[in-house]
Structure formats: structure tokens, C-alpha cells
Amino acid sequence: MAGIYFHIPFCKRFCGYCDFNRSLRLQYAPRVLERMHAELETEQSFLHDSKIRTVYFGGGTPSLLAPQTLANLFEHTARLFDCTRTEEITVELNPDDITTEYVAELRRTPINRLSVGIQSFDDAELRVMGRRHTAAQAEQAVRLLQTAGYDNISIDLIFGVHGFGDDVLQRSLDKALSLGVQHISAYHLTIEPETRFGRMLARGELQQVDEECSEREFAAVHAALTAAGFEHYEVSNYALSGFRSRHNSSYWTGDEYLGIGAGAHSFNGSMRRWCEQSAEEYAEGVVYGQETLSERDRLNEYLMTSLRRIEGISTAYIAERWGSDEAERIGRTAEAFIKAGTMVRLGVGADERLAVPPEHFLISDAIISALFEV
Ligand code: SF4
Numbered sequence: 001m002a003g004i005y006f007h008i009p010f011c012k013r014f015c016g017y018c019d020f021n022r023s024l025r026l027q028y029a030p031r032v033l034e035r036m037h038a039e040l041e042t043e044q045s046f047l048h049d050s051k052i053r054t055v056y057f058g059g060g061t062p063s064l065l066a067p068q069t070l071a072n073l074f075e076h077t078a079r080l081f082d083c084t085r086t087e088e089i090t091v092e093l094n095p096d097d098i099t100t101e102y103v104a105e106l107r108r109t110p111i112n113r114l115s116v117g118i119q120s121f122d123d124a125e126l127r128v129m130g131r132r133h134t135a136a137q138a139e140q141a142v143r144l145l146q147t148a149g150y151d152n153i154s155i156d157l158i159f160g161v162h163g164f165g166d167d168v169l170q171r172s173l174d175k176a177l178s179l180g181v182q183h184i185s186a187y188h189l190t191i192e193p194e195t196r197f198g199r200m201l202a203r204g205e206l207q208q209v210d211e212e213c214s215e216r217e218f219a220a221v222h223a224a225l226t227a228a229g230f231e232h233y234e235v236s237n238y239a240l241s242g243f244r245s246r247h248n249s250s251y252w253t254g255d256e257y258l259g260i261g262a263g264a265h266s267f268n269g270s271m272r273r274w275c276e277q278s279a280e281e282y283a284e285g286v287v288y289g290q291e292t293l294s295e296r297d298r299l300n301e302y303l304m305t306s307l308r309r310i311e312g313i314s315t316a317y318i319a320e321r322w323g324s325d326e327a328e329r330i331g332r333t334a335e336a337f338i339k340a341g342t343m344v345r346l347g348v349g350a351d352e353r354l355a356v357p358p359e360h361f362l363i364s365d366a367i368i369s370a371l372f373e374v
Helices: 026-043 066-078 100-107 124-128 133-148 165-177 196-202 211-227 246-252 279-284 295-306 317-324 325-341 358-371
Strands: 002-008 052-059 090-093 113-119 153-159 183-188 232-236 238-239 257-260 265-267 271-274 287-290 344-346 353-354
Touching: 002 066, 002 246, 026 066, 026 257, 026 279, 052 066, 052 246, 066 090, 066 100, 090 246, 100 211, 113 124, 113 133, 133 153, 153 165, 153 211, 153 257, 165 211, 183 211, 211 358, 238 295, 246 295, 265 279, 271 317, 271 344, 295 317, 295 358, 325 353
Parallel strands: 002 052, 002 257, 052 090, 090 113, 113 153, 153 183
Antiparallel strands: 183 238, 232 238, 257 265, 265 271, 271 287, 344 353
């Protein structure tokens, strides 16, 4: 089964760390939406699999649009694809868009999973990040959604922000856990050059946290959330049992997905395609970039996505798919990490898997690079 991702590229203001495809020109929304409906029609044959398991509205800020506007995109999807077994329809929400009226309208749509962009429960940290909401608004937003009956709620947190100590992070984690949500995504702040934070860093007005702080905060997040019963199932993602993000999991397991909108990416098993246009350009007509993946690309992608998850890689699958020489090469390289304790061997024989234990996920990128076929 496949997934469909809709990118809603509009924001009311830009956060300091954000390098997503986004635009402040909300006046373009009607034309962009018209184009997204048209793109859905013209690109339906991109997927080989027409059964849609998950739908995801990301951004940008999808909650700047009325819930019915998002539901219209899903209804159109259901006319073009088989959505009779769609399990999960997620929308990303910004806390200050979540009002009683908004939630009442949201309840009338088939959207059944909510991802709330909170980032921190510390007002000073939220101001530094350039977020629009306060900690109190974030808490109130989650409570409103829960009161309305939603029981599949994810929140995003960011850690590794210079100048905010371990106690600030701990308070955010405590507050997040006290809310009784089912899923938490916790990202280490990365500073990209083309962002406000990137420019501040270049001017010396902002610092990055050092490696020791990164490791300490990553460990603090892992300890707090796993102690509360969350499974650390991917580098940045934690879920209570049965509440992993099915949409995001499908990216990591190589399923097909169709991305619609400026900033969306698609994959159909052999080809990757993306649209990097601004919302304003997209409104005039879609232009894609694309690449056909070689066998080496596909092996490296398998390593990259699998070693960021607790399941890790299957050596039997690598041998069957890319040959026993590759499986042996990877096994030999992994041996040093296994000895050092930063990788583990799970299962035996045909069930053998090599994985990075969650407490070492922070260094998974270095391990993945060492295992890559170059
Ligand atoms: S983090 Fe979200 S709300 Fe902030 S600028 Fe990026 S897309 Fe917009």
C-alpha cells in the first residue's frame, strides 16, 4: 500500500531554524490549492500501487487552512485512488491555530491523527526560536484536541538549543509527558546556512551546542521518554505501543508515496521525484526534478533508512537483494561497531538483523556512512 503527502507551504511567520519550503504569501493559497487538485489528477499514475494506506498534510502550516479545505483534498484523493483501507490521515497543526471552532470543524473531517508543532514548553526558548505560540497556548491546544476526543496525538520538541540548559529541557519533557500524548518527535536543532539562525551563527550572534551537550540532551530525552513507556523506534521518534507514525514509517520501509505541492517529494520504487519551486512558481505550473535510483543508491538508501530504526538491517535480505558479497562486506564492517557496542546483532540465521541500539542513535549517521557502498 502507498502514501500520499500534501505539502501546504504557507506560514504566518518564519521560525529561526526552519529551511522547509514555505511562503508568507497566503494570498496564493487558492491558486496553489487549485494546482494541487490538478496535480493529484495528472500524477495518479506515478504510483504503481493505488491502495492508499496513509495520507499526511504537512508544511508549512496546514492549520492555516480550514479543516474542510484539507478534507476536500482527501475527498478528491478518495475519488482517484482506493482509500477504502486508509488507516491514518495526519495533519500538522500549530498550537495558536487550534481554537474551539477549529477543532469542531476538524472533527467533521476524516483526519484521525494530529501532529502539533510545540518545540518547547519554555516561553523564552519559544521566543528565541521565533515560534508564534506560548507554552500555555501549546498546552491548551493539546487539551482542546483531547477534549474533542482525539486519541492519536503527536507533539514535536526541539533540543540542543544553545543557552537553554538541561533544566529547561527537563521541564519541557515533564510537561510533554504530563499531557498524555501518544507520540513525541524530538529533534536535535540543526542550523542551516540559509536560515535566520544560520545568518546569526555566521555573524557570531548565536552559538551551537557542543558535542558533549548534544549527547547529554539526547540521552536525557531518551531516558525520560523510554522510562515513561515510549518506544524509541527511530532516531527522532518515540511512540506508545501501537502509535508509531504509519506514514513516516512507510518512508523508512521503502513503500511508495506520492507527494503533491511545492516542496513535496515522491517515490515509486525506482524513481525519486521532487518539486523545489516556491509556492508562487508552483501556482503557475509544476516543474519536477527527478532521478532513477541505481542498485547502489537503493542499497545505500536501505542502509540509511533501516539503521535509523530499531529494527536495523536484515543481512539475509541484503544477500538476497544485492548479493552475498555485499552482505559479507557489510557484516565485516559492522563487526568493529558490534565490538564497540554501538551496533548489536539481533536474531540468528535468516532472521539475523544488525541494528544501532536506540541509545546510540545519535551516531547512527557515522555508522551508516561507514557501511555505505561507495
Ligand atoms: S517551522 Fe513550521 S511554522 Fe515555522 S517557518 Fe517552518 S514550516 Fe513555518
